[in-house]
Amino acid sequence: MARTGRPREFDRQAALEAALTLFWKQGYEPTSLSQLKEVMGGISPTSFYAAFGSKEQLFEEVVELYRSTEGRVADVLFDEETSPRSAIERCLRQSAKMQTDPSHPLGCLIVSGASNCGSTADQVVELLRTVRKKNHEALRGQIRRAVAIGDLPDNTDIDGLTEMFGTFLVGISTAARDGAKSSDLDRSVDHIMRFWVEA
Amino acid sequence: MARTGRPREFDRQAALEAALTLFWKQGYEPTSLSQLKEVMGGISPTSFYAAFGSKEQLFEEVVELYRSTEGRVADVLFDEETSPRSAIERCLRQSAKMQTDPSHPLGCLIVSGASNCGSTADQVVELLRTVRKKNHEALRGQIRRAVAIGDLPDNTDIDGLTEMFGTFLVGISTAARDGAKSSDLDRSVDHIMRFWVEA
DNA sequence: CTACTTATGTATCGATTGATACGGAAGTAC
DNA sequence: GTACTTCCGTATCAATCGATACATAAGTAG
Helix, strand or coil: CCCCCCCCCCCHHHHHHHHHHHHHHHCCCCCCHHHHHHHCCCCCHHHHHHHHCCHHHHHHHHHHHHHCCHHHHHHHHHCCCCCHHHHHHHHHHHHHHHHCCCCCCCCCHHHHCCCCCCHHHHHHHHHHHHHHHHHHHHHHHHHHHHHHCCCCCCCCCHHHHHHHHHHHHHHHHHHHHCCCCHHHHHHHHHHHHCCCCCC | CCCCCCCCCCCHHHHHHHHHHHHHHHCCCCCCHHHHHHHCCCCCHHHHHHHHCCHHHHHHHHHHHHHCCHHHHHHHHHCCCCCHHHHHHHHHHHHHHHHCCCCCCCCCHHHHCCCCCCHHHHHHHHHHHHHHHHHHHHHHHHHHHHHHCCCCCCCCCHHHHHHHHHHHHHHHHHHHHCCCCHHHHHHHHHHHHCCCCCC
């Protein structure tokens, strides 16, 4: 690793995970450097900027960490080996379960991590929006595939169905933060999938 | 009105409406006093605090204004003279239409107005959450009523259905802010209502 | 040892935050 | 007219924001 120079005295990975938890709970803008430095092991501002560049760069790194861990619940939307119906259903169920899990903050970092932001945080807002749009397009891809392989009729309203699932998916974050029960959310997935009888 | 003293030189109602637009667009915390004073007619800090008390009190007044105007789309959830199915459907359709209307900011002030907030804004977060919970309970009331009058079967999963509609409803705000088309959202309401064939 | 590299701690930067102090201006009441 | 009330404008408050300067400590390379 570090070939030369004074070795780092804090655990960079642990600090990153602590930052994830704080950003997840509070969102990007209201999370201050003071809070970050504190949860990241009480590091000094110099250490913070040397290791992470800036608050914004840290957040970008945090988003990557989130996507590669808890955020993986959305990956199944990109899976073309599962049936479309099953891919969507699993995404919704796993998202609902993950976002109500009390072992970490409630809701979704991608949806709620930068929802109220001033103009100084435009880049961060766009970063998260880009991730959401990718998920939305993956959702649309699954619906399209379902029509293509005959799991849904040819005259299916692809955009309308995509919007139904997509709107429900992003709604889970607010619902979870408002205290929705995991079991209620799971059964709500039963209902939203109910019209779709697998071929 | 003002019986005595120097008369106000700015239009209080117009200032309140301008504040609503700004809060709606940016959210509570990232909206600064400087921005508010500017859009509210370029008033001075003294005039601001004399007329509205504080940023937080202004926001509370703004929420009341919103609820009595654009926010009325949720009122139908409290209407027991409409059929339950129709009440829910109208709420969803009107919310989707209103929140994508380009004549004002996108999304919903109640859902997105204070989603990322620091601990100094706890009261504001709770205020909006309380409104959302009331709407959620009204939704549950409509489902309950549907079962009671036989529009839905006796063994209906009331909490699961409530969560499905409630999660979709709060999702509209994020969907609208992400650029969802009004027509797609309207058709997504077709789909989410589809399982429910009015008696 | 010296040279170099990297991390650390303290002290502080300019800008902005929400909120006030204070004096004066503009109206009504008598 | 004077007294009283309400509002306005300027100047400014302490606190906090994200970010840096500067000197020093702790390691490797030769």
